[in-house]
Amino acid sequence: MRRQVGFRSVPGRTNHGRMITRHIEFASAILIDQRGRFLFQQRDNVPGIRHPGMIGLFGGHREPGETFAECVSREVHEEIGYLVPPDRFERLAEHSGADVYGTNRGEFFVAYDIPADALNVTEGALVIVESADLPDLMPRLAPSARTAVQTFMGRGG
Numbered sequence: 001m002r003r004q005v006g007f008r009s010v011p012g013r014t015n016h017g018r019m020i021t022r023h024i025e026f027a028s029a030i031l032i033d034q035r036g037r038f039l040f041q042q043r044d045n046v047p048g049i050r051h052p053g054m055i056g057l058f059g060g061h062r063e064p065g066e067t068f069a070e071c072v073s074r075e076v077h078e079e080i081g082y083l084v085p086p087d088r089f090e091r092l093a094e095h096s097g098a099d100v101y102g103t104n105r106g107e108f109f110v111a112y113d114i115p116a117d118a119l120n121v122t123e124g125a126l127v128i129v130e131s132a133d134l135p136d137l138m139p140r141l142a143p144s145a146r147t148a149v150q151t152f153m154g155r156g157g
Contacts, residue, residue, distance in 0.1 A: 024101075030109070081120030
């Protein structure tokens with residue numbers, strides 16, 4: 001049986017000993033400030049969240065009826081206290097896969113000219129990275145963030 005902990009679903013065991021997993025849909029974004037620096041989220045190091053303590057992108061789970069662009073706009077606003085309208089996000093890539101938590105499908109976006117000084121990060125902490133320092137950061141990125149950054153850099157980001 002799956003248990004709900006806050007807004008996160010935690011896998012549980014069935015009476016047959018198999019893991020129950022779930023499917024999530026998400027949207028997240030690479031944010032780039034007015035000086036060309038990357039803005040990431042240092043994830044809280046607490047149990048019950050995906051990739052605790054790692055560095056990730058801002059974003060989250062898609063609500064029913066919401067487009068991926070609407071989702072990333074809402075989630076980013078909730079997490080950094082700065083509204084980036086859906087039409088300011090450029091779609092970067094689509095992702096689908098599976099991990100120990102279940103299956104997932106999402107979209108990655110990029111938004112530019114974010115005023116780093118105006119942000120109020122409400123989950124985790126803000127990490128500001130110069131593009132020249134990205135290679136050193138890669139091992140500390142959560143898997144989905146690593147995928148998004150590699151895609152972004154591969155397209156000439």
